[in-house]
Amino acid sequence: MRWTGPFEVVNATGRAPLVIACDHASNAVPPEIGNLGVSDADMQRHIAWDIGAAAISRHLAKAFDAPAILCGTSRLVIDCNRQLRDPTLIPMTSDGTTIPANEGLSPEQRAQRISAYFDTYHQACRQILDARCAEGRRPLFLAVHSMTDRMRGKFRPWEIALSSNENRRATDPALAALRRTESIVVGDNEPYDMNVDEDYSTPEHALSRGLDYLQVEFRQDVVATPEGQRRFAELFIPAVTAAIAACHCS
Numbered sequence: 001m002r003w004t005g006p007f008e009v010v011n012a013t014g015r016a017p018l019v020i021a022c023d024h025a026s027n028a029v030p031p032e033i034g035n036l037g038v039s040d041a042d043m044q045r046h047i048a049w050d051i052g053a054a055a056i057s058r059h060l061a062k063a064f065d066a067p068a069i070l071c072g073t074s075r076l077v078i079d080c081n082r083q084l085r086d087p088t089l090i091p092m093t094s095d096g097t098t099i100p101a102n103e104g105l106s107p108e109q110r111a112q113r114i115s116a117y118f119d120t121y122h123q124a125c126r127q128i129l130d131a132r133c134a135e136g137r138r139p140l141f142l143a144v145h146s147m148t149d150r151m152r153g154k155f156r157p158w159e160i161a162l163s164s165n166e167n168r169r170a171t172d173p174a175l176a177a178l179r180r181t182e183s184i185v186v187g188d189n190e191p192y193d194m195n196v197d198e199d200y201s202t203p204e205h206a207l208s209r210g211l212d213y214l215q216v217e218f219r220q221d222v223v224a225t226p227e228g229q230r231r232f233a234e235l236f237i238p239a240v241t242a243a244i245a246a247c248h249c250s
């Protein structure tokens with residue numbers, strides 16, 4: 001994927017009580033970074049981006065008339081869902097692959113990556129959310145991710161998984177809606193919970209504003225094709241609708 005900028009805003013003026021963020025939408029590497037020293041095959045794997053997540057975000061943005069902010073930079077350059085102090089912010093290795101270009105970065109190079117890609121993307125998220133909050137609205141914050149179907153040799157059965165902390169005002173009604181579709185396997189804080197010490201986007205954009213949130217992982221093998229992306233976006237619509245209603249999002 002060619003790098004076209006640190007972020008893309010889809011449907012910026014969408015009026016739904018919903019703001020979508022996709023931290024790992026792209027596997028693109030900015031030209032000024034050059035080559036990470038990672039093979040093309042590895043750049044297509046989940047370590048570089050969340051396969052299918054950008055397309056699902058676009059489907060949901062359209063279905064709800066909501067804005068979606070898609071990060072433009074690969075998580076191997078900088079992971080936009082990691083706290084700045086996290087050692088995996090600019091990863092040296094990921095799922096068995098080393099990232100040679102991330103070794104031995106100077107403090108200036110690290111600061112440059114944070115400011116050019118991480119801060120710029122999150123500033124775009126803030127702008128969209130601030131504008132709605134300034135109107136007295138309380139949108140649902142939806143963080144869209146996808147996950148590998150296999151980690152350390154173990155298969156993950158969950159096709160859609162919600163990650164939460166103790167604030168489950170949006171998560172519980174969304175899970176109830178998902179479980180009404182018997183054909184899908186739903187994860188509740190499996191394989192990941194939402195960890196405020198590690199995750200960045202939901203704590204920063206939702207919890208700090210007191211906004212309700214959903215953080216979702218789609219299993220990448222079921223959302224790798226356009227058909228799968230459309231199908232799972234549609235399966236997820238009732239969950240978002242239930243969360244918006246239960247939380248009185250506006």
Ligand SMILES: [Zn+2]
Nearest residue numbers: 024050145146
């Ligand atoms: Zn992700």
